[in-house]
Amino acid sequence: MSSDIVYLDGAFVPAQDAKVSVFDRGFLFGDSVYEVIPFYRGVAFGLEPHLKRLEHSLAALRIPLSIDWPAVLNELVTRNGGGNLSVYLQVTRGDAGRRTPVYDASMQPTVFACCNPIRNIYADGPDGVAGIAVIVTADLRWHRCDIKANGLLPNILVLQQAREAGAAEALMIRDGILTEGGSSNLFIVRSGVLYTPKLGSEILGGTTRELVLELARGAGIPYQETDLSYENLLEADEVWISSSTRAVVPVLSVDGKTVGDGEKGPLWRRMFELFSQFHHRLMTGEE
Ligand code: PLP
Numbered sequence: 001m002s003s004d005i006v007y008l009d010g011a012f013v014p015a016q017d018a019k020v021s022v023f024d025r026g027f028l029f030g031d032s033v034y035e036v037i038p039f040y041r042g043v044a045f046g047l048e049p050h051l052k053r054l055e056h057s058l059a060a061l062r063i064p065l066s067i068d069w070p071a072v073l074n075e076l077v078t079r080n081g082g083g084n085l086s087v088y089l090q091v092t093r094g095d096a097g098r099r100t101p102v103y104d105a106s107m108q109p110t111v112f113a114c115c116n117p118i119r120n121i122y123a124d125g126p127d128g129v130a131g132i133a134v135i136v137t138a139d140l141r142w143h144r145c146d147i148k149a150n151g152l153l154p155n156i157l158v159l160q161q162a163r164e165a166g167a168a169e170a171l172m173i174r175d176g177i178l179t180e181g182g183s184s185n186l187f188i189v190r191s192g193v194l195y196t197p198k199l200g201s202e203i204l205g206g207t208t209r210e211l212v213l214e215l216a217r218g219a220g221i222p223y224q225e226t227d228l229s230y231e232n233l234l235e236a237d238e239v240w241i242s243s244s245t246r247a248v249v250p251v252l253s254v255d256g257k258t259v260g261d262g263e264k265g266p267l268w269r270r271m272f273e274l275f276s277q278f279h280h281r282l283m284t285g286e287e
Helices: 025-029 047-061 069-079 153-164 207-219 230-234 266-284
Strands: 005-008 011-014 032-040 085-092 110-117 132-138 169-174 177-181 185-190 193-196 223-225 238-243 247-254
Touching: 005 069, 011 069, 025 085, 032 047, 032 069, 047 069, 047 085, 047 207, 069 085, 069 110, 132 153, 132 238, 153 169, 177 230, 185 207, 185 230, 193 207, 207 223, 207 238, 207 247, 207 266, 238 266, 247 266
Parallel strands: 132 169, 132 247, 193 223
Antiparallel strands: 005 011, 005 110, 032 085, 085 110, 169 177, 177 185, 185 193, 185 238, 238 247
């Protein structure tokens, strides 16, 4: 099994031998941050922006950490067969030896990473990507959604709500403004222009969101980072979500209402092609 070897506090060990204290603050309080990074044929996709965001999250929680992530993650991926894998990494504030909310700044963080097999979305092309249905629901999260923290209960609840409604993602709305999906960022297309909610403490700065905008800039696709309403969503020609392991996914219905003509849109096809070209350059080193 490709997920058998995990990394825990400096050692690569079989998953069943990896043990964390019951007094670890990640377990007791969700006092921890994480990242999910895709690797295709053993090569990381977007390692740098993920590590930059991790630094941002650690700094926000004031967890000090010095570690050679590229070395650790590449070793982990190699030990797990080096194929198409998503690497999950988590850093907690550490084991306090007892349950107490306040922490000692000198605590030793717990560092964990493991792998999961993923599909290589670029191997199958745009026809291999299924359009999805989404629902829209209230955003019940805190006001530091820019931190990729493990306190994911609101996300879990809305994703389960989506699943039970026969949808693949839940888009969240706060004070009439759409924020993001339970595990993705949001894009809409209207009259050839791409729109996405602007960065701030109400959304996670997605690495894939950033790449969409970078590729749009390069291809001359006009875009705006702005507030979006539920009406904007219903009136959109195209709706997409973005995340690391899924790249960009076309949304074909919102709350049971068809988006555009109910097909994967032309701008989504263009963006998927730009992602595929980016992926090709990464894998081959070609310009
Ligand atoms: N927003 C939320 C709430 C997420 O959980 C995720 C990813 O899991 C994203 C956005 C997308 O981030 P990225 O593109 O870096 O995977």
